Amino acid sequence: MNIPLFPEQPEEVSTGAIWLARLALLLSAPLNWLSPRMMEKILSRLVRKYPPATEEEVKVIRDAVCTVSRRCRSQEGCLRRSLAVAVGTWLKRRSVSWCTGYALEPFRAHAWVEVNNNPVGEPEEVRSYSKVISVTNTSENEEKSQGELESNNSKPNELGQEDQPVHIPRASIRQLFALTKGHNLEFSLVLILGILSAALTLLQPNLVADIVEQSNTGFTISSSLVFLILSLTTAMVLTTIQYYMLQKIGEGVVYEARTNLISHLFRLPIFEFDNRSVGDMLSRISGDSSRLRMALIQGTIALTSGSFIVVGAAIGLALKDSFLFLTALATILLSFIGILFMSNIIQKASFRVQKELGKLSELVERDLHAIRTIRSTNATSIEEEKATQQAEHLRKLGIRLAKIQSFMTPISNMSIQICGLIVLGIGGYRVSMGYMTIEDLIAFALLLYIMIGPVGQIFGAFSGIGESLGAFARIRELLDLAIESDYDTNTKVTTISNPSARKGMVVFEKVSFGYKKLEFGADIAQKEAEMILKEVSLSAEYGKRTAIVGPSGAGKSTVLQLIERFYDPDGGYIYVDGKDHRSYSREELRNLITYVEQNAPVLPGTLRDNLLIGNTDVSDQECYDVLKEVNLNYLIERSPDKLDMKIGDSGMTLSGGERQRLALARSLLSNSKIVLLDELTSNLDSLNEVVMKKAVDKLRESKTVIVVAHRLSTIVDSDIIYVLEHGRIVGSGNHNELLDKVPLYRELAKEQFLDKVI
Ligand SMILES: Nc1ncnc2c1ncn2[C@@H]1O[C@H](COP(=O)(O)OP(=O)(O)OP(=O)(O)O)[C@@H](O)[C@H]1O
Structure with missing residues (x-):
């Protein structure tokens, strides 16, 4: 809206x-x-x-x-x-x-x-x-x-x-240089150093002219020679300091861009991750951020000392012969327009290179995550081929970029040469016509020579800036996305209250939801085919275990994700702990809930790190107790590091069942009122399943527990079971009631040899 x-x-x-x-x-x-x-x-x-x-x-x-x-x-x-x-x-x-x-x-x-x-x-x-x-x-x-x-x-x-994001996002130089906001002092210093070294450089032709003039009477160590040596060494020292400071600012800018991006990524709404690749996001944090440094360094050098020298020399040239100066200026301006045009092409080409680089990272990252599957299915060569093809595509794009970039140098050199030729040609003519002296022409050529380097620097900076703008555009593309709290509401939103939604409860009232976002004002009834959940009503009470069962793809995990407010429903209301769940800030809401995801992912780090995620106020003894409760105490017994034992990337050193038990241990330690468990027992043997059931029963005593399960044996004794089919609740009650009145449940139970009344 x-x-x-x-x-x-x-x-x-x-x-x-x-x-x-x-x-x-x-x-x-x-x-x-x-x-x-x-x-x-x-x-x-x-x-x-x-x-x-x-x-x-x-x-x-x-x-x-x-x-x-x-x-x-x-x-x-x-x-x-x-x-x-x-x-x-x-x-x-x-x-x-x-x-x-x-x-x-x-x-x-x-x-x-x-x-x-x-x-x-x-x-x-x-x-x-x-x-x-x-x-x-x-x-x-x-x-x-x-x-x-x-x-x-x-x-x-x-x-x-x-x-809607445009195909190739653009960023402006102003936005790029706005990143240096926190470095104003250093930037002013760089500017002053630039002016000083430019002034010293501009002095040098006059000093050389003096030395040449004085050398008519034989070589002497004149004050001009001393000043020339002094100005050369001082300019060198000043430029060194200037470069160092710029590198420092560059690092600061890369740091700023990186940390902003990381912090923004951590706060993006979950739906933004559905269609984006992690590899591409990572390449924006690593590769694209580093590219900002180049533009800032090249650009600033060109815009400080470079432009001062150009302006100073231009004034000198205009004073010597304004006609000749205007002619030289016209040639430089013409090539400048050409370079500007090419810088634009470089920006687009650079964006493409970065984008394809992101795809390559994504491909390799995905493969590395699934390395076991790839090896076991003998798909190594196929995956390698895919990555090689992408790298080849990237190489071609890189060469295309290099081609465009390599045009820049000859164009700028040629324009400078043409400029020199025009000056000499027209200058010679003007000398022959008596409009200027030969000494003035020599002085003019000398000043023009001094100007050439910085003009080249400025042209080069456009190429560098173009490339960095391509990278910056990719960073901004993510930074411009709304973060989760932008969709937040506040306590005033409390709309309709539901008297049956009491404290500690989770209540769904006619909730409809589809992953595909509806247009504003669209009629949900007409979009039923796109809905994953259709008018789902359920309630989970405090101190009870509520189970959701149903075939794969019925929408069970989606129910849990809506409670967590990873997504907002398209219709209906969700009440958590007695209030419309949108009336909480997301942080408040998630403080009330512990959610154990379907694959029970484990964060890289130690056993302790994983037990204490989001809840650091836990003693070692509590950790030991809870690990014993979920039958994981053997892990600490076999490692001398105890709670500090390392768990491999994504919990690779733990078995699937161990990861699930570790996740349950974490929820046993949490203080939240509501526990959502998604397929927590899928990887467990029957012994550990009993252990888990006991632990969940303990949870139920002081919390609202909602369990999603395929394996009915783990939920048959739940207080209430909801059966979900194609996004609709087709029945609810306890095991015996459902066996009696819900054919789908009866079928599921029969398949698992549980079609007996308990
Ligand atoms: N992020 C997503 N974007 C688009 N569609 C999704 C997304 N997540 C799930 N779906 C689709 O929504 C439907 C319900 O998914 P959900 O994960 O809730 O099913 P489920 O009942 O938990 O299945 P399972 O028992 O296999 O885990 C599925 O058809 C799935 O393809």
Whole structure:
């Protein structure tokens, strides 16, 4: 859902208002970078003196701002527009209130303008925003502040249809260099060093000219010679320091990009992982992040010392002969346009290389995970062939990129040579016509020579920046995805309460869900074929064991994933511990629940690490006790490292059954009220199955336990069993009741020789 924060088709306004809006947008632009509290301070200072605007006046400015600024479907957009309206009214010596707030869904934050506490022309929905900041137009005392915008000014995440990822995402140089924000001091130092070394370099031709002039009278150690040596060595030292500092900044930027990406990936909604490959994500963290360094170093050198030398030499050239200078400039500009065009192609080619590299990582990573299956099925050569083909494809793309890049150097060299030839040709002509002296032409050529290196540097930087922008675009593609909490709601969302959903219970009320996201406003009834769960109603009580059984693919694990809020239902309600489960923050909700996944994955690390995931407040003795309870005590007995014994990557050194028992041990240690166990006994022998049943029974005493199982022997004595078929509940009751009235259950029981009443 997109709330029209401001009208997308504003009313027509006068040209004067449009210009006022442009000015207001320009003046308010720097405010966009400030924290909401700072904005609040500045705006309240601005508006304090002036009388309040009328709603009509504000609407005119608002429509003008909406006409000038194109879109407003994000936090950033509404901030920009509402600030501009506030500044626009101030320019007209009027004032308004400026507010920001939280929306329940789908936006995290919103900003708007109020007159006499009424949002101007906003739809009803805005009233459901919980206000965070309000700057009033009457007195400072009335300024309200209810806390700061949470999660700082992180980039907006839009949820509209328009935001489908484009095929090749683009990133701008500004966005790339914004990564250096935390290194302003170092950057200023690099800039100063750049200016100093450029100044020293520009001095050198004059010093050489002096030395040549003085050498007419024989060689002497003149002050010019001393200065020349000094300027050469000082410039070298300054450049070394400059390079070192840039490398340092580069490392900082790579670190920043990497950590931002990692932290963002950890917070993406689960559905984002359904169609993305882990290998590709990893290559963005490792390869793409490293590529940012190159652009920053090359670009900054070119833009600091390089551009100063170019500007300084250009001024010198223009002073010597402006006509000749303009001719040289025209040739350089022409090749510059060509290079710019090629840099664009490099960016796209580099993006493709990175993307294919991601695919190769994905392929190898997947194979390495399934290495046992690959070996046992003799599929090594086939998989190797696939990886080789992908590497070959990558090689071809790399060569294509190299071809484009290698054009850059000859083009820049050729343009420089052409420039030199033109200067000499036209210069010679001008000397012969008496427009300039031969000494001036020599000096001109010398200055041009000094300029050549930095011009080449600048051209080269475009190639490097193009490549880094390709990599940065891939990083941004992930960073621009909304994180899980963006879809969060707050306590005010509590909608309908269900009297039967009491404390400690998990209740499903007509829950429908499909993995394929429905368009906004789509009728669920008409999309039944796409639904994995269809109007599922069930309830799991505290102190009882609730089982869900059914054929493979019926939707059993999906039920558990909805309770965890990995996905949100398309219809119906879920109540957890007496409340609509959307009324909790995800963190609160997950604190209430322990979830043991189907394959009981184990994190790489020690036995202790795995027992204490999410719950560090556990003593060693408790760990030993719980391991004994699940019959895993032999693990610590056979290893001298005890709880610190290492478990291989993904628990490879444990058997499937041991992993399941370890997962159960973890849930026995947790303090959560609700335990969800998905196929916990699939890998167990009958002895260990009995041990597990006992442990689950112990859990049931103080928790709500929901068990998903194929093997009916593990759940026949559950308090209530739900039978799920094709996403629908086809029966519920205890084992005996189900045998009697649900044919599917009877069939399942018969297959497992459990069709006897117990
Ligand atoms: N992330 C996903 N994206 C799309 N479809 C999915 C996803 N996860 C599961 N499905 C589909 O949803 C259906 C129900 O899956 P679910 O894992 O809930 O079944 P299940 O009853 O637990 O099966 P099993 O007993 O084999 O584990 C299946 O058809 C499955 O293919």
